[in-house]
Amino acid sequence: MIYRTDYNSPIGIMTLASDEENLIGLWLKGQKYHGEEIFDEMIEKEDILVFAKTKEWLKNYFDGKKPDIKLLPLAPIGSEFRKEVWEILCEIPYGETITYKEIARKMAEKMGKPTMSAQAVGGAVGHNPISVIIPCHRVIGTDGSLTGYAGGIEKKRHLLEHEEGTDSN
Template identity: 45%
Template structure:
């Protein structure tokens, strides 16, 4: 079952999707994409998962540390899912680089290296923006690089968390 809800954020409309019990997607509205939701999904804003997600987002956008994540169900390759787990471990108000994540993954797998570009591709495929904080991943030396929602939004989110970039 695919159900969805909308959340009006300071950064534009957010599209929330769920399987009925867990959040599966949180996407920025894209006016060029008429197929944001699968044709089998339906608007169902009163689900508990959407209430939990709205509370989390309300806290976040007020500039508070939002606390415990709503239940998530993320679908991807094992590599992508591990990267998304690492993203969830980045503390509010902190950043890490793509290279740092690549080094951490390489160490976990007893490998010499993992490509920062491969990490970047997995970060870019994160299906749950903001809550799985891909905006907290920066380039070498703290440079702002790549964000599916646009660099202006990434900068806004980092500034909301008290980071000056």
């Protein structure tokens, strides 16, 4: 059974999904690859411990604190390749960025390959099912451009500016 609840954040309504023990999804309303397209039926339920922990984490994050990702039981659903990419995303420090090319290099190294496609990495980053917490917004193009955020480039810009301490809100 998959449960869901909503959280009203400074960047819009977020849907949280859980298997009752782990957070398996966190999507921005209207985001590409939203969880409701993935799960046919999610049951509304707020009184789940992981939802309370996640909402507290998000409150701290949006209050400018730097909550530790390890405080939450995360269990994103995806292929082994995607999970490996998402693990790399979890290592990106708050307020810092990494390029798709750098992630591709790290993945090639992990897999014992000479190279890895940055486009394949981009697909995995784009399908991150736990937005904000697994910080796919911290991935940028090689030239420093803000590319490819399923929640929209303006939200990506807002999150990066928030982490730099320069957001206007």
